[in-house]
Amino acid sequence: MGDSAPLLSVRDLTVTFPTRRGPVRAVDSLAFDVLPGRTLGIVGESGSGKSVTSLAVMGLHTGAEVTGSVTLAGHELIGLSDRELNGLRGRRMAMIFQDPLSSLHPYYTVGEQVAEHHRVHFGSRRAAARERAVEALAEVGIPEPRRRAGEYPHQFSGGMRQRVMIAMALVCEPDLLIADEPTTALDVTVQAQILELIARLQQQRGLSVVMITHDLGVVARVAHDVLVMYGGRAAEQAPVDALFASAAHPYTRGLLDSLPRLDDPDDAPLRAIPGSPPSLLEPAPGCAFAPRCPRAAAGSAEERTRCATERPPLGGPEGHPAACHFPAYEGVAP
């Protein structure tokens, strides 16, 4: 990791939702940093807590108990009032989502919506904000931005809508962009365009990005650092090359091994992970992955008991920790 101070620092983040069947801990004791100008990829499956984490960072959870610490450029965000957060949201950090249509207002033109953002955060005049919106639409690659600023969201394709969302996020020149599955609903050729755009904007503006995805290919393409989540907790954290070259956690290893790959000539059966992702309603007392874990299954009775009853802390080498009792680091027998 670099020497610079992290832009975003998350420590001991825990998010609990009250439900009729008791409290559900969707995110548990999570910690990570995002460095200036870098991209952190957060990978996980449904129920892993990856989206809950991003909403907690943005302070967008209502009705959930959020504890721990989230600091942006040294300022603590947890415990801030909505009013105080509103000053930061948009201005210092912005978020884009999987489905841009549900984040855009159908009755207002795209230009008005982007301009509105600018006016709210900078107190700019209508004409100036409008001009800035057209510039932003041009910057994200919308052809004929001046004309298209006068159109409504339904007149845009999925990829173009996501560009509008990015323009809206960037018009206030934030330091941090959180992108929650921004390309999952898009076709693969359009996904490539959007990922390219985010990377270009990052380079031009020194933006920090949190890319939340279930797709390890997307992570490999855009991330500098990776956080793998499972059952609401961090399973493994590493710089992107280290993670793909020597995954230490059996879940990460299992995911990589189970993927059908375009660049793989081998047509042997896929090494599937048995079972399904865990239910947060009935968390396992030990390691959340233990019921599906080949390493736990291959262990002695004593080792199996340990995996089933004792929650593994995040440990291991600096810069590449894994939450596993028997992590497999390069050159170290598991």
Next chain:
Amino acid sequence: MTTTAPPLLRVRDLSMTFPGRRRGSAPIRAVDGVGFDVAAGETLGLVGESGCGKSTTGRTIVRLLEPTAGSVSFEGRDISHLSQRALKPLRRDLQMVFQDPHSSLNPRQTVARIISDPLLVQGGSAADARKRAVELMELVGLIPEHVDRYPHEFSGGQAQRIGIARALATGPRLVVADEPVSALDVSVQAQIVNLMERLQRELGLAYLFIAHDLSVVKRVCDRVAVMYLGRIVEIGAKERVYAAPAHPYTRALLSAVPLPDPAAERSRERIALLGDPPSPAAPPPGCTFHPRCPKAREICRTDAPTLRTLVPGEGREVACHFPEPA
């Protein structure tokens, strides 16, 4: 392939045109002159982006839709315009697996009922059907004792196994699988892919495997057809199409797929496509891919290319005026 006997499935000039949503709006040519064969025991992958017509093609083949033109022949018999009644015996041989396992299972029915439903429709006795349901549960890797449970008691991957068991109940020869793994968690997809491959080996099934995920399709299919805006732009043996794509769209599509390998991703050459796929209600003239094609020339704007054999004997066809050399 020797062609003495007709192939299991033969599709010729298949078209499906939907009326425009509003009165006076242009009709939508979802499928426009598609043709291919599927041999017994073979898997044909049908890939393309949203709106390319791949799902409509699948639904037309199993006759959830009646095609507006063209033919679908099953073992030499044209089924494209048979009445539902005349189709009934054929449904034994021709089944479908859907994308969203939970929404394709009736929440008020037990798994036993869901799986045995196709048998009951075909006139089987209730006792036999239940016995068969238990066998099928075992075959697809579910616990047979769970046969009286309801769909919501199963995870997404298990629910897809139920959907597969239902499709297999009548002992079909061809299963049309429409995005069978794309709604599943990544860690569960491989289970279903392996299951479908095992069932194919054990039961001699043929699959028409419809998916947008090119990695999954490469894994499961023998041959692959790439669709763009209602037409097949390239079709051939998987090894050839993936290793040496001849159509510029196939090339762009393959180069856009993110690989789970950071070093490869950094060094990779990507072919950027401009813009989005156009609407099937207003397809561009000439080659429908020309507005996005990096190689488009004058002829591409006016003349629609037809599928042509690239290398004689290789069985690959490409619809492009300027295909990549094989």
